[in-house]
Amino acid sequence: MPExxxxxxxxxxxxxxxxxxxxxxxxxxxxxxxxxxxxFSGLLASRETAFIxxxxxxxxxxxxxxxxxAICGENVFSxxxxxxxxxxxxxxxxxxxxxxxEVAAELGPAIVxxxxxxxxxxxxxxCAHFNEAEHNxxxxxxDYTLTxxxxxxxxxxxxxxxxxxxxxxxxxxxxxxxLDDWPNADWNYFAAKMNRDNFVVLGxxxxxxxxxxxEPTTLKQMGLxxxxxxxxxxxxxxxxxxxxxxxxxxxxxxxxxxxxLAVPAVAGFAIERxxxxxxxxxxxxxxxxxxxxxxxxx
Amino acid sequence: MARLNIKVVxxxxxxxxxxxxxxxxxxxxxxxxxxVAAFDLPAGASYTIKVRQVAYRPWTRIIQIAQEGxxxxxxxxxxxxx
Numbered sequence: 354m355p356e357x358x359x360x361x362x363x364x365x366x367x368x369x370x371x372x373x374x375x376x377x378x379x380x381x382x383x384x385x386x387x388x389x390x391x392x393f394s395g396l397l398a399s400r401e402t403a404f405i406x407x408x409x410x411x412x413x414x415x416x417x418x419x420x421x422x423a424i425c426g427e428n429v430f431s432x433x434x435x436x437x438x439x440x441x442x443x444x445x446x447x448x449x450x451x452x453x454x455e456v457a458a459e460l461g462p463a464i465v466x467x468x469x470x471x472x473x474x475x476x477x478x479x480c481a482h483f484n485e486a487e488h489n490x491x492x493x494x495x496d497y498t499l500t501x502x503x504x505x506x507x508x509x510x511x512x513x514x515x516x517x518x519x520x521x522x523x524x525x526x527x528x529x530x531x532l533d534d535w536p537n538a539d540w541n542y543f544a545a546k547m548n549r550d551n552f553v554v555l556g557x558x559x560x561x562x563x564x565x566x567x568e569p570t571t572l573k574q575m576g577l578x579x580x581x582x583x584x585x586x587x588x589x590x591x592x593x594x595x596x597x598x599x600x601x602x603x604x605x606x607x608x609x610x611x612x613x614l615a616v617p618a619v620a621g622f623a624i625e626r627x628x629x630x631x632x633x634x635x636x637x638x639x640x641x642x643x644x645x646x647x648x649x650x651x
Numbered sequence: 652m653a654r655l656n657i658k659v660v661x662x663x664x665x666x667x668x669x670x671x672x673x674x675x676x677x678x679x680x681x682x683x684x685x686x687v688a689a690f691d692l693p694a695g696a697s698y699t700i701k702v703r704q705v706a707y708r709p710w711t712r713i714i715q716i717a718q719e720g721x722x723x724x725x726x727x728x729x730x731x732x733x
Binding site: 452478485 | 730
């Protein structure tokens with residue numbers, strides 16, 4: 354049976370550390386309602402991952418950097434995890450990008466035009482909040498964003514966006530009432546307003562996340578190493594390596610060099626720790642240059 | 652009078668940030684292309700500095716200008732948008 358949701362969360366380029374933590378909570382929400390989840394974070398929240406895992410999903414959730422015409426992924430410089438040209442891969446899916454900047458301006462309409470049921474995202478920048486001495490604004494951000502995601506999983510997409518706006522408005526009112534005694538309330542008021550006012554639902558506002566009452570997922574991918582383990586299967590490994598290496602070369606020689614050293618080392622570490630099956634380990638040794646040298650065959 | 656030079660840079664790239672809103676006790680200036688906003692202030696008082704740019708975490712501090720002279724206040728802003 355196809356997995357039901359794909360959740361991608363970059364974690365390196367500020368402030369995606371916050372959205373990464375948020376996505377840990379969103380993943381728990383998804384599992385609480387018995388939705389199967391495939392999760393990739395950090396460098397594995399990549400274009401290659403999206404293209405391999407997206408076609409069988411019903412719900413796609415992304416939290417990280419974006420721009421008008423693309424979801425960036427970890428590589429904010431090339432910013433090409435999914436672009437306008439790839440819009441058709443979301444056919445019949447519900448796509449949620451929160452927190453993500455600007456993607457509802459061009460990418461969202463293209464995705465809906467190409468057949469997605471609905472796209473939820475912002476046409477402008479989306480802001481993080483931070484805890485300050487006078488008030489824990491970040492906690493408020495977690496609260497209003499998780500309110501939104503709870504609604505995404507239980508209501509129509511139109512209602513979820515309305516709940517998002519209502520939750521933010523309550524915090525805006527709070528900040529407005531403390532403009533004189535909370536030194537950073539002014540910025541947080543406008544940041545919340547920007548998050549609220551530019552967030553839209555495109556496509557069908559009556560769309561709901563479909564569920565089949567399936568058994569809880571057995572696939573847990575919460576970080577680089579665990580995520581790496583999930584990729585080791587005969588169908589995907591060769592494609593993953595080839596695509597990843599090609600895109601890293603387009604990023605920079607330094608990135609490619611780091612990848613060439615780090616990937617074999619991480620794979621070798623995973624094999625050594627017994628995180629991969631014997632078959633997966635053999636495939637890794639055969640396909641990824643350098644792994645065999647790190648873990649000599651007995 | 653004392654001169655307070657507030658220099659604003661991106662915390663990640665360390666590049667100067669122009670056109671940033673800088674407020675010192677209600678007096679407002681924008682940073683120049685060099686990321687600096689300069690205020691002439693009476694000495695012997697404390698001042699609240701607020702540095703605001705929508706794409707960056709807000710920066711607020713209270714500083715003491717004890718006597719006349721030139722004061723440098725570096726400000727590193729953290730990215731706050733996705």
